[in-house]
Amino acid sequence: MKYWKKLSQDKLIKKIDKALKSTVDFQENCYLGYPVSNLDENVFNTKGSFLKESPLLKSFIANPNNIGCHTVGKSESAFKGSQELEKEVLQVLAVDIFKAKKNEYDGYIATGGTEANIQALWIYRNLYKNEFGAKNEEMVILSSEDTHYSVHKGSNLLSVDTVSIPVNFDTREIISEELDATVAKLIKEGKKYFMAISNMATTMFGSVDDPNVYADVFLKYKVEFKIHIDGAFGGFIYPISNLQSPINFTNPHISSITIDAHKMLQAPYGTGVFLCRKNLIQNVLTKEAQYVDGMDLTLVGSRSGANAIAVWMILFSYGFYGWYEKINTLLLRTNWLCKQLDALNITYYHDPYVNIVTIRSHHITDKVAHKFGLVPDTHDGDCKWYKVIIMDHVEVDDLQKFITAVKKTNK
Numbered sequence: 001m002k003y004w005k006k007l008s009q010d011k012l013i014k015k016i017d018k019a020l021k022s023t024v025d026f027q028e029n030c031y032l033g034y035p036v037s038n039l040d041e042n043v044f045n046t047k048g049s050f051l052k053e054s055p056l057l058k059s060f061i062a063n064p065n066n067i068g069c070h071t072v073g074k075s076e077s078a079f080k081g082s083q084e085l086e087k088e089v090l091q092v093l094a095v096d097i098f099k100a101k102k103n104e105y106d107g108y109i110a111t112g113g114t115e116a117n118i119q120a121l122w123i124y125r126n127l128y129k130n131e132f133g134a135k136n137e138e139m140v141i142l143s144s145e146d147t148h149y150s151v152h153k154g155s156n157l158l159s160v161d162t163v164s165i166p167v168n169f170d171t172r173e174i175i176s177e178e179l180d181a182t183v184a185k186l187i188k189e190g191k192k193y194f195m196a197i198s199n200m201a202t203t204m205f206g207s208v209d210d211p212n213v214y215a216d217v218f219l220k221y222k223v224e225f226k227i228h229i230d231g232a233f234g235g236f237i238y239p240i241s242n243l244q245s246p247i248n249f250t251n252p253h254i255s256s257i258t259i260d261a262h263k264m265l266q267a268p269y270g271t272g273v274f275l276c277r278k279n280l281i282q283n284v285l286t287k288e289a290q291y292v293d294g295m296d297l298t299l300v301g302s303r304s305g306a307n308a309i310a311v312w313m314i315l316f317s318y319g320f321y322g323w324y325e326k327i328n329t330l331l332l333r334t335n336w337l338c339k340q341l342d343a344l345n346i347t348y349y350h351d352p353y354v355n356i357v358t359i360r361s362h363h364i365t366d367k368v369a370h371k372f373g374l375v376p377d378t379h380d381g382d383c384k385w386y387k388v389i390i391m392d393h394v395e396v397d398d399l400q401k402f403i404t405a406v407k408k409t410n411k
Contacts (some may be wrong), residue, residue, distance in 0.1 A: 003088070004096045004252045006159060006319025011242050014308060015085075016055040022081030023305070039063055064305025066354060069281060069297040071106040082305030085312040094275050096382055097239050098257055100249040106274040107263075108298050109308040113232025114150040116258035116274035119284070119299050120228040123153040123256070123276065126283040128193040128224065136160055140186055142214065143175050143197040146205060151197050160195075172207035172349060178215070182219050187199060194218055194225040200247055201234025202256075204377050204387055205349050206356030208238060208247070215253040222305055224380055228256045232272065234354060235259030240320075240327045241353040261311045271307040276299075326392075330355045332389045333399065340403045344410060355390040365409045 006016070006387055030162055039061055046061045064082035071090060094105040109115045121141060122278055126135035141162040143151050155162035161185065164177045183194070183215050197216075198211040218225040229247060231238065236259060239245050248254065256276035261267035286296045318326065334355045341348050347360040361383045364374060376383040388402070 001094045001320040004320045006122035007316045013181045025247035059306035059309040064306040066303045074159045098248040106281045108146030110272040112272040113260045117150040118154040120256045139193045140191045146202040232260040236264035293366035358387040
């Protein structure tokens with residue numbers, strides 16, 4: 001790893017303190033033009049000795065706004081400290097994890113995977129308009145039937161049709177013949193410009209799509225296409241557990257990637273990441289935002305600099321090897337669960353590099369599902385699967401209790 005290092009707690013605190021000193025202090029400075037201030041002291045405790053060893057709390061109190069995209073052009077100088085830490089986060093993720101070349105990427109800390117996925121679709125819709133004069137009705141979004149619902153939100157917001165591709169019920173793999181037939185049909189209907197969302201660990205199954213399945217079909221039919229990787233869940237585990245994974249920027253067909261820091265990374269909710277190749281994000285420039293110093297290239301606009309600092313803290317508290325150990329501990333627990341299910345002849349789906357196990361619903365009673373907080377594939381009554389996610393708080397003792405309860409109902 002070139003940039004992803006482990007720092008001591010003392011160095012972490014000193015670096016964050018330095019960054020916050022570069023953020024305007026509205027108690028000490030008479031800045032008249034910003035629609036922001038320090039947190040309301042009548043409501044929040046903004047002082048106290050406890051803050052000395054609490055850099056994240058200090059960051060929330062400092063209330064930096066990371067508006068804009070800091071890998072492109074200028075940014076608001078009042079919040080440059082937290083912006084620099086955000087840039088370090090993006091460097092680690094883009095270069096060390098997803099194999100981009102130095103300075104050949106753009107991105108920002110988003111509010112989550114939904115925003116990041118829509119950001120990608122927004123960029124590609126505008127790119128097709130800008131470069132080809134394309135009409136919305138000539139574009140289409142493709143994704144597997146297991147893809148996160150954010151694709152449908154994006155379709156609705158952007159007025160671009162979306163089509164779901166069937167997957168094999170047991171393997172959760174995209175059925176390539178169905179994809180081929182769908183693309184051929186769409187071309188006959190007038191579709192010329194394609195966007196694909198390829199999953200790196202689906203929300204329900206943890207299944208991982210092969211983006212080349214999309215690329216091969218698009219190349220066969222010689223259509224314009226862009227492929228976005230939705231790694232909202234898998235982005236902080238799959239490239240670490242599967243170090244030989246080819247799903248990264250070394251694949252020329254992959255243009256952008258979503259990651260969620262508030263899932264595997266355990267950052268505060270409202271923390272995702274959007275990454276893309278250079279010279280794409282400019283397609284969503286909002287020229288009317290002229291009072292913003294720099295280019296407004298993000299969907300959400302104002303963003304919490306404290307959330308960016310939280311991601312920075314987590315990454316550099318662990319370093320690559322510390323994170324590698326943590327991920328493999330979770331996978332050991334996941335594999336233990338799978339062995340217990342095998343012994344009980346219980347049918348399930350599990351990608352070996354992901355900490356999700358999805359069990360056929362006929363093995364799980366409603367009582368067991370409710371007791372252990374299992375999530376069904378649908379809440380509409382026709383549930384076929386329940387998922388178990390082995391997160392940091394889930395230990396083997398917890399899994400043993402679950403297995404004991406399942407045994408009692410599967411005799």
